[in-house]
Amino acid sequence: MAVIAKQCPHVKVTVVDLNSARIAAWNDPDTDNIPVYEPGLGDVVAEARGRNLFFSTDVDKAIDEAQMIFISVNTPTKTYGAGKGMGADLKWIELCARQIARVSKSDKIVVEKSTLPVRTAEALKDILQFTGSGVAFQVLSNPEFLAEGTAVQDLLMPDRVLVGGDSTPEGKAAIEALVEIYNNWIPRERILTTNVWSSELSKLVANAFLAQRISSINAISELCEKTEADVNEVSRAIGADSRIGPKFLKASVGFGGSCFQKDILNLVYISRTFGLTEVADYWEQVIIMNDHQKRRFAFNVVRNLYNTVSGKKIAFLGWAFKKDTNDTRESAAIYVADFLLNEQAEIKVYDPKVTEKQIYADLDYLESRPAADNRELVKVESDPYEACKNVHAIAVLTEWDEFKDYDWERIYDNMLKPAKIFDGRNLLDAEKLTDIGFIVQSIGAKSITRKTVPA
Numbered sequence: 001m002a003v004i005a006k007q008c009p010h011v012k013v014t015v016v017d018l019n020s021a022r023i024a025a026w027n028d029p030d031t032d033n034i035p036v037y038e039p040g041l042g043d044v045v046a047e048a049r050g051r052n053l054f055f056s057t058d059v060d061k062a063i064d065e066a067q068m069i070f071i072s073v074n075t076p077t078k079t080y081g082a083g084k085g086m087g088a089d090l091k092w093i094e095l096c097a098r099q100i101a102r103v104s105k106s107d108k109i110v111v112e113k114s115t116l117p118v119r120t121a122e123a124l125k126d127i128l129q130f131t132g133s134g135v136a137f138q139v140l141s142n143p144e145f146l147a148e149g150t151a152v153q154d155l156l157m158p159d160r161v162l163v164g165g166d167s168t169p170e171g172k173a174a175i176e177a178l179v180e181i182y183n184n185w186i187p188r189e190r191i192l193t194t195n196v197w198s199s200e201l202s203k204l205v206a207n208a209f210l211a212q213r214i215s216s217i218n219a220i221s222e223l224c225e226k227t228e229a230d231v232n233e234v235s236r237a238i239g240a241d242s243r244i245g246p247k248f249l250k251a252s253v254g255f256g257g258s259c260f261q262k263d264i265l266n267l268v269y270i271s272r273t274f275g276l277t278e279v280a281d282y283w284e285q286v287i288i289m290n291d292h293q294k295r296r297f298a299f300n301v302v303r304n305l306y307n308t309v310s311g312k313k314i315a316f317l318g319w320a321f322k323k324d325t326n327d328t329r330e331s332a333a334i335y336v337a338d339f340l341l342n343e344q345a346e347i348k349v350y351d352p353k354v355t356e357k358q359i360y361a362d363l364d365y366l367e368s369r370p371a372a373d374n375r376e377l378v379k380v381e382s383d384p385y386e387a388c389k390n391v392h393a394i395a396v397l398t399e400w401d402e403f404k405d406y407d408w409e410r411i412y413d414n415m416l417k418p419a420k421i422f423d424g425r426n427l428l429d430a431e432k433l434t435d436i437g438f439i440v441q442s443i444g445a446k447s448i449t450r451k452t453v454p455a
């Protein structure tokens, strides 16, 4: 919404939330304190805030004033009842719809921005029509394709924008109203319009395809570790085929983030609901492979530390699910840490952007052990050299650029020997590190080590 406000100074954008602390943070005069760390976002907010971008807790007033309302609440995987662990929990969407219906005194266009299971628009429409006071509602689907860490760039220069709506004259007019907004900075040919269901499904399918590529290359990474092949070389070789393309072929410790797993589970759940067992099983395998990759990485650490990490110290470089974000949702680091803690390891974590509070919250959420044990066994460091001091091994969990430029000689000198690095992102220069004396295990390549131990 901040980018829309920046690009369309003639449109008044009001962002509302029930959480007053969060709204206060969005209104903080120092944009370094806004609640989301995202490169460039502070500048966007600084430019538009107070001009045509406002943050408020007065939800009813904002609904009343608006011609167009974007519903952008979270739709987590259900943790109870039917569809538990798979389907999306639409509680917040429904509450929004009921509030919009109750408050609206004029016609509104309601835009689904949250990622939703297919045919949610129908439910939204029902609630709006049956509980509203007779005003007309048009429901559009406008899924978001931005990736975290590059959100502002993705929004300023998207590959495409997708708008789904009804094919009635009113539906078409609503689609046009939203297309016009995006057309302020995005060429018309990049704004695709479809029916609502295609739009809703496209979002799930786009994420499923992207995640599938990662699981595919991660599956190959395991095979590479058993052979003389190197997964980076395989990626480069297959990515050069223009039909395959080079992106999203980076083998890793496993994908994380708020979208991939949730959206695939949703796709699987919808397919099962329609009795499409083979379709559901096919997509579920992407998740199964990803879970395997995380477990495999953690198990490899244990195996390489002589089959026990009990009482050993392991440094984690990175906790976020990818670089340039402080988001940790579904981050592979959480699951790798949990596995190693179950093996009685002690972990020292350094992440440039993730807070100590968040790291403990992520571990506590798993309920694998008492919260006090997490605080006892996991220490969060604000200095990477401290995190790596006196540890038996270092695991790279996030591909933060700064890790590449550390003084690795210094880290080596302060580590227990043999000094082992498990690079879950194939980020570091393994040759250089082995020259220093490290034993490096990357994803999808044989462990490399110097023939002679340095003096």
Ligand code: UDX
Binding pocket: 144, 145, 146, 147, 148, 149, 207, 210, 214, 247, 248, 249, 250, 251, 252, 253, 254, 255, 256, 257, 258, 259, 260, 321, 322, 323
């Ligand atoms: C994703 C989609 O890319 C975006 O279009 C959608 O709107 C939301 O979901 P996001 O989760 O923010 O975006 O980040 P993304 O860059 O897709 O990375 C997801 C995960 O996959 C990260 O953990 C990342 O490290 C991992 N990844 C990505 C790989 O392991 N290998 C790759 O080649 C690419």
